[in-house]
Amino acid sequence: MFNAWCYSSDRSALQVGMIVADSSHSGTGAPGLIYGHVGIYVGEDGDGSPVMLHCGDPIQYAKLDTSYWQSHFYAYGRLHYN
Numbered sequence: 001m002f003n004a005w006c007y008s009s010d011r012s013a014l015q016v017g018m019i020v021a022d023s024s025h026s027g028t029g030a031p032g033l034i035y036g037h038v039g040i041y042v043g044e045d046g047d048g049s050p051v052m053l054h055c056g057d058p059i060q061y062a063k064l065d066t067s068y069w070q071s072h073f074y075a076y077g078r079l080h081y082n
Contacts, residue, residue: 006077011050014076016043020052020064021074041076 006019022037039054042061050064062069 006079009076019077022072023074
């Protein structure tokens with residue numbers, strides 16, 4: 001579904017508002033999917049770390065350069081504008 005709605009992009013082209021897709025894992029409730037979670041890239045924090053807003057429990061900001069998010073990263077993407 002990610003590929004149906006987004007153009008994939010690499011980190012060098014990352015812009016605020018882009019989608020961040022994370023790979024599926026046993027905790028997503030959707031084993032077998034290529035990705036299991038998405039967030040929205042919101043820019044860098046004061047330390048220069050890339051940050052996304054994601055609808056976890058609770059809804060929160062998450063630094064993308066942590067070992068957890070790096071190990072679950074799938075792709076950055078821009079929504080199709082059709």
